[in-house]
Amino acid sequence: METENQISRADIDAIIAPFRGRKGILIPLLQKMQERFGYVPRESIEPIAEAAGVFPVEVYGILTFYAQFYLEPRGRHTIRVCQGTACYIMGGKDILDHVCGKLGVQVEETTKDNRFTIERVACxxxxxxxxxVMIDNDFYGRCTVQKMDEVMENYK
Ligand code: FES
Structure with missing residues:
Protein backbone atom coordinates (compact mmCIF):
# COMPACT_ATOMS: atom_id res chain seq x y z
CA MET A 1 0.00 0.00 0.00
CA GLU A 2 1.38 3.42 -0.91
CA THR A 3 1.00 6.65 1.00
CA GLU A 4 -0.71 9.74 -0.31
CA ASN A 5 2.53 11.57 -1.19
CA GLN A 6 3.67 8.80 -3.45
CA ILE A 7 0.57 8.68 -5.63
CA SER A 8 1.24 9.90 -9.14
CA ARG A 9 -1.00 10.21 -12.17
CA ALA A 10 1.04 7.40 -13.74
CA ASP A 11 0.14 5.10 -10.80
CA ILE A 12 -3.53 5.95 -11.23
CA ASP A 13 -3.46 5.48 -15.01
CA ALA A 14 -1.74 2.11 -14.63
CA ILE A 15 -4.61 0.89 -12.44
CA ILE A 16 -7.25 2.21 -14.83
CA ALA A 17 -5.66 0.92 -18.06
CA PRO A 18 -6.84 -2.73 -17.90
CA PHE A 19 -10.43 -1.57 -17.31
CA ARG A 20 -10.68 0.76 -20.30
CA GLY A 21 -13.28 -0.08 -22.93
CA ARG A 22 -15.12 -2.50 -20.67
CA LYS A 23 -18.63 -2.15 -19.31
CA GLY A 24 -19.63 -2.01 -15.62
CA ILE A 25 -16.16 -1.02 -14.50
CA LEU A 26 -16.96 1.70 -11.98
CA ILE A 27 -17.22 -0.34 -8.77
CA PRO A 28 -14.49 -2.87 -9.67
CA LEU A 29 -12.23 0.05 -10.52
CA LEU A 30 -12.92 1.80 -7.22
CA GLN A 31 -12.25 -1.48 -5.40
CA LYS A 32 -8.97 -1.87 -7.24
CA MET A 33 -7.95 1.69 -6.43
CA GLN A 34 -8.72 1.16 -2.75
CA GLU A 35 -6.93 -2.19 -2.72
CA ARG A 36 -3.82 -0.46 -4.03
CA PHE A 37 -3.80 2.68 -1.86
CA GLY A 38 -5.99 1.74 1.10
CA TYR A 39 -8.48 4.42 0.05
CA VAL A 40 -9.68 6.11 -3.13
CA PRO A 41 -7.49 9.18 -3.69
CA ARG A 42 -9.40 12.29 -4.75
CA GLU A 43 -7.04 12.84 -7.66
CA SER A 44 -8.21 9.53 -9.11
CA ILE A 45 -11.89 10.52 -9.30
CA GLU A 46 -11.77 12.41 -12.60
CA PRO A 47 -9.69 9.78 -14.44
CA ILE A 48 -12.01 7.05 -13.10
CA ALA A 49 -15.10 8.98 -14.21
CA GLU A 50 -13.62 9.52 -17.65
CA ALA A 51 -12.77 5.82 -18.03
CA ALA A 52 -16.21 4.73 -16.84
CA GLY A 53 -18.04 7.27 -19.02
CA VAL A 54 -19.79 8.98 -16.10
CA PHE A 55 -19.56 12.38 -14.41
CA PRO A 56 -17.26 12.77 -11.39
CA VAL A 57 -20.29 13.57 -9.25
CA GLU A 58 -21.59 10.06 -9.94
CA VAL A 59 -18.32 8.59 -8.72
CA TYR A 60 -18.61 10.64 -5.52
CA GLY A 61 -22.19 9.39 -5.18
CA ILE A 62 -21.01 5.78 -5.23
CA LEU A 63 -18.18 6.53 -2.82
CA THR A 64 -20.42 8.13 -0.25
CA PHE A 65 -23.20 5.54 -0.64
CA TYR A 66 -21.07 2.46 -0.05
CA ALA A 67 -19.48 2.30 3.41
CA GLN A 68 -16.73 0.05 2.04
CA PHE A 69 -15.04 2.97 0.28
CA TYR A 70 -12.80 5.55 1.94
CA LEU A 71 -11.78 8.93 0.61
CA GLU A 72 -9.09 9.51 3.20
CA PRO A 73 -6.00 7.46 4.06
CA ARG A 74 -6.65 4.83 6.69
CA GLY A 75 -4.61 3.67 9.64
CA ARG A 76 -2.87 0.31 9.64
CA HIS A 77 -5.41 -0.83 12.23
CA THR A 78 -9.08 0.04 12.64
CA ILE A 79 -10.56 0.25 16.14
CA ARG A 80 -14.34 -0.14 16.08
CA VAL A 81 -16.01 0.73 19.38
CA CYS A 82 -19.60 -0.46 19.67
CA GLN A 83 -22.07 2.24 20.65
CA GLY A 84 -25.19 0.10 20.42
CA THR A 85 -27.54 0.39 23.40
CA ALA A 86 -26.15 -2.48 25.48
CA CYS A 87 -22.55 -1.43 24.96
CA TYR A 88 -23.32 2.22 25.54
CA ILE A 89 -25.02 1.45 28.86
CA MET A 90 -22.15 -0.81 29.91
CA GLY A 91 -19.50 1.88 29.37
CA GLY A 92 -18.91 1.89 25.63
CA LYS A 93 -19.00 5.68 25.53
CA ASP A 94 -16.24 5.89 28.16
CA ILE A 95 -14.14 3.49 26.12
CA LEU A 96 -14.63 5.49 22.95
CA ASP A 97 -13.75 8.73 24.76
CA HIS A 98 -10.71 7.11 26.32
CA VAL A 99 -9.38 5.71 23.05
CA CYS A 100 -9.93 9.00 21.23
CA GLY A 101 -8.29 10.96 24.06
CA LYS A 102 -5.35 8.60 24.30
CA LEU A 103 -4.69 8.78 20.57
CA GLY A 104 -5.54 12.47 20.19
CA VAL A 105 -8.12 11.96 17.44
CA GLN A 106 -11.85 12.18 16.95
CA VAL A 107 -14.13 9.39 15.75
CA GLU A 108 -13.58 8.62 12.04
CA GLU A 109 -10.09 10.11 12.20
CA THR A 110 -6.70 8.51 11.73
CA THR A 111 -3.71 9.07 13.98
CA LYS A 112 -0.85 11.11 12.51
CA ASP A 113 1.42 8.07 12.54
CA ASN A 114 -1.21 6.14 10.53
CA ARG A 115 -1.33 3.50 13.24
CA PHE A 116 -5.06 3.63 14.05
CA THR A 117 -8.36 4.75 12.56
CA ILE A 118 -11.22 5.03 15.05
CA GLU A 119 -14.80 4.17 14.18
CA ARG A 120 -18.05 4.15 16.11
CA VAL A 121 -20.26 1.19 15.17
CA ALA A 122 -23.78 0.10 16.02
CA CYS A 123 -24.55 -3.27 17.60
CA VAL A 133 -14.56 -3.45 20.67
CA MET A 134 -13.10 -4.83 17.47
CA ILE A 135 -9.57 -4.10 16.35
CA ASP A 136 -9.17 -5.18 12.74
CA ASN A 137 -10.78 -8.66 12.78
CA ASP A 138 -10.13 -9.30 16.48
CA PHE A 139 -13.00 -9.16 18.93
CA TYR A 140 -12.75 -7.96 22.54
CA GLY A 141 -15.67 -8.32 24.95
CA ARG A 142 -16.29 -6.92 28.44
CA CYS A 143 -13.84 -4.14 27.70
CA THR A 144 -12.53 -1.68 30.22
CA VAL A 145 -10.26 1.30 29.59
CA GLN A 146 -7.41 -0.66 31.22
CA LYS A 147 -8.01 -3.62 28.94
CA MET A 148 -8.03 -1.30 25.91
CA ASP A 149 -4.67 0.17 26.95
CA GLU A 150 -3.25 -3.34 27.09
CA VAL A 151 -4.65 -4.75 23.86
CA MET A 152 -3.81 -1.66 21.80
CA GLU A 153 -0.16 -2.32 22.58
CA ASN A 154 -0.41 -5.43 20.38
CA TYR A 155 -1.11 -3.34 17.29
CA LYS A 156 1.91 -1.44 16.04
S1 FES B 1 -24.84 -3.19 21.56
FE1 FES B 1 -22.75 -3.64 21.32
S2 FES B 1 -22.78 -5.68 20.65
FE2 FES B 1 -24.87 -5.18 20.78
Missing amino acids: LGCCGMAPV
Whole structure:
Protein backbone atom coordinates (compact mmCIF):
# COMPACT_ATOMS: atom_id res chain seq x y z
CA MET A 1 0.00 0.00 0.00
CA GLU A 2 1.38 3.42 -0.91
CA THR A 3 1.00 6.65 1.00
CA GLU A 4 -0.71 9.74 -0.31
CA ASN A 5 2.53 11.57 -1.19
CA GLN A 6 3.67 8.80 -3.45
CA ILE A 7 0.57 8.68 -5.63
CA SER A 8 1.24 9.90 -9.14
CA ARG A 9 -1.00 10.21 -12.17
CA ALA A 10 1.04 7.40 -13.74
CA ASP A 11 0.14 5.10 -10.80
CA ILE A 12 -3.53 5.95 -11.23
CA ASP A 13 -3.46 5.48 -15.01
CA ALA A 14 -1.74 2.11 -14.63
CA ILE A 15 -4.61 0.89 -12.44
CA ILE A 16 -7.25 2.21 -14.83
CA ALA A 17 -5.66 0.92 -18.06
CA PRO A 18 -6.84 -2.73 -17.90
CA PHE A 19 -10.43 -1.57 -17.31
CA ARG A 20 -10.68 0.76 -20.30
CA GLY A 21 -13.28 -0.08 -22.93
CA ARG A 22 -15.12 -2.50 -20.67
CA LYS A 23 -18.63 -2.15 -19.31
CA GLY A 24 -19.63 -2.01 -15.62
CA ILE A 25 -16.16 -1.02 -14.50
CA LEU A 26 -16.96 1.70 -11.98
CA ILE A 27 -17.22 -0.34 -8.77
CA PRO A 28 -14.49 -2.87 -9.67
CA LEU A 29 -12.23 0.05 -10.52
CA LEU A 30 -12.92 1.80 -7.22
CA GLN A 31 -12.25 -1.48 -5.40
CA LYS A 32 -8.97 -1.87 -7.24
CA MET A 33 -7.95 1.69 -6.43
CA GLN A 34 -8.72 1.16 -2.75
CA GLU A 35 -6.93 -2.19 -2.72
CA ARG A 36 -3.82 -0.46 -4.03
CA PHE A 37 -3.80 2.68 -1.86
CA GLY A 38 -5.99 1.74 1.10
CA TYR A 39 -8.48 4.42 0.05
CA VAL A 40 -9.68 6.11 -3.13
CA PRO A 41 -7.49 9.18 -3.69
CA ARG A 42 -9.40 12.29 -4.75
CA GLU A 43 -7.04 12.84 -7.66
CA SER A 44 -8.21 9.53 -9.11
CA ILE A 45 -11.89 10.52 -9.30
CA GLU A 46 -11.77 12.41 -12.60
CA PRO A 47 -9.69 9.78 -14.44
CA ILE A 48 -12.01 7.05 -13.10
CA ALA A 49 -15.10 8.98 -14.21
CA GLU A 50 -13.62 9.52 -17.65
CA ALA A 51 -12.77 5.82 -18.03
CA ALA A 52 -16.21 4.73 -16.84
CA GLY A 53 -18.04 7.27 -19.02
CA VAL A 54 -19.79 8.98 -16.10
CA PHE A 55 -19.56 12.38 -14.41
CA PRO A 56 -17.26 12.77 -11.39
CA VAL A 57 -20.29 13.57 -9.25
CA GLU A 58 -21.59 10.06 -9.94
CA VAL A 59 -18.32 8.59 -8.72
CA TYR A 60 -18.61 10.64 -5.52
CA GLY A 61 -22.19 9.39 -5.18
CA ILE A 62 -21.01 5.78 -5.23
CA LEU A 63 -18.18 6.53 -2.82
CA THR A 64 -20.42 8.13 -0.25
CA PHE A 65 -23.20 5.54 -0.64
CA TYR A 66 -21.07 2.46 -0.05
CA ALA A 67 -19.48 2.30 3.41
CA GLN A 68 -16.73 0.05 2.04
CA PHE A 69 -15.04 2.97 0.28
CA TYR A 70 -12.80 5.55 1.94
CA LEU A 71 -11.78 8.93 0.61
CA GLU A 72 -9.09 9.51 3.20
CA PRO A 73 -6.00 7.46 4.06
CA ARG A 74 -6.65 4.83 6.69
CA GLY A 75 -4.61 3.67 9.64
CA ARG A 76 -2.87 0.31 9.64
CA HIS A 77 -5.41 -0.83 12.23
CA THR A 78 -9.08 0.04 12.64
CA ILE A 79 -10.56 0.25 16.14
CA ARG A 80 -14.34 -0.14 16.08
CA VAL A 81 -16.01 0.73 19.38
CA CYS A 82 -19.60 -0.46 19.67
CA GLN A 83 -22.07 2.24 20.65
CA GLY A 84 -25.19 0.10 20.42
CA THR A 85 -27.54 0.39 23.40
CA ALA A 86 -26.15 -2.48 25.48
CA CYS A 87 -22.55 -1.43 24.96
CA TYR A 88 -23.32 2.22 25.54
CA ILE A 89 -25.02 1.45 28.86
CA MET A 90 -22.15 -0.81 29.91
CA GLY A 91 -19.50 1.88 29.37
CA GLY A 92 -18.91 1.89 25.63
CA LYS A 93 -19.00 5.68 25.53
CA ASP A 94 -16.24 5.89 28.16
CA ILE A 95 -14.14 3.49 26.12
CA LEU A 96 -14.63 5.49 22.95
CA ASP A 97 -13.75 8.73 24.76
CA HIS A 98 -10.71 7.11 26.32
CA VAL A 99 -9.38 5.71 23.05
CA CYS A 100 -9.93 9.00 21.23
CA GLY A 101 -8.29 10.96 24.06
CA LYS A 102 -5.35 8.60 24.30
CA LEU A 103 -4.69 8.78 20.57
CA GLY A 104 -5.54 12.47 20.19
CA VAL A 105 -8.12 11.96 17.44
CA GLN A 106 -11.85 12.18 16.95
CA VAL A 107 -14.13 9.39 15.75
CA GLU A 108 -13.58 8.62 12.04
CA GLU A 109 -10.09 10.11 12.20
CA THR A 110 -6.70 8.51 11.73
CA THR A 111 -3.71 9.07 13.98
CA LYS A 112 -0.85 11.11 12.51
CA ASP A 113 1.42 8.07 12.54
CA ASN A 114 -1.21 6.14 10.53
CA ARG A 115 -1.33 3.50 13.24
CA PHE A 116 -5.06 3.63 14.05
CA THR A 117 -8.36 4.75 12.56
CA ILE A 118 -11.22 5.03 15.05
CA GLU A 119 -14.80 4.17 14.18
CA ARG A 120 -18.05 4.15 16.11
CA VAL A 121 -20.26 1.19 15.17
CA ALA A 122 -23.78 0.10 16.02
CA CYS A 123 -24.55 -3.27 17.60
CA LEU A 124 -22.05 -5.97 16.64
CA GLY A 125 -24.51 -8.69 17.62
CA CYS A 126 -22.85 -9.88 20.81
CA CYS A 127 -24.50 -7.64 23.40
CA GLY A 128 -23.98 -10.26 26.16
CA MET A 129 -20.28 -9.39 25.97
CA ALA A 130 -20.85 -5.62 26.23
CA PRO A 131 -19.01 -3.37 25.98
CA VAL A 132 -17.47 -4.67 22.80
CA VAL A 133 -14.56 -3.45 20.67
CA MET A 134 -13.10 -4.83 17.47
CA ILE A 135 -9.57 -4.10 16.35
CA ASP A 136 -9.17 -5.18 12.74
CA ASN A 137 -10.78 -8.66 12.78
CA ASP A 138 -10.13 -9.30 16.48
CA PHE A 139 -13.00 -9.16 18.93
CA TYR A 140 -12.75 -7.96 22.54
CA GLY A 141 -15.67 -8.32 24.95
CA ARG A 142 -16.29 -6.92 28.44
CA CYS A 143 -13.84 -4.14 27.70
CA THR A 144 -12.53 -1.68 30.22
CA VAL A 145 -10.26 1.30 29.59
CA GLN A 146 -7.41 -0.66 31.22
CA LYS A 147 -8.01 -3.62 28.94
CA MET A 148 -8.03 -1.30 25.91
CA ASP A 149 -4.67 0.17 26.95
CA GLU A 150 -3.25 -3.34 27.09
CA VAL A 151 -4.65 -4.75 23.86
CA MET A 152 -3.81 -1.66 21.80
CA GLU A 153 -0.16 -2.32 22.58
CA ASN A 154 -0.41 -5.43 20.38
CA TYR A 155 -1.11 -3.34 17.29
CA LYS A 156 1.91 -1.44 16.04
S1 FES B 1 -24.84 -3.19 21.56
FE1 FES B 1 -22.75 -3.64 21.32
S2 FES B 1 -22.78 -5.68 20.65
FE2 FES B 1 -24.87 -5.18 20.78
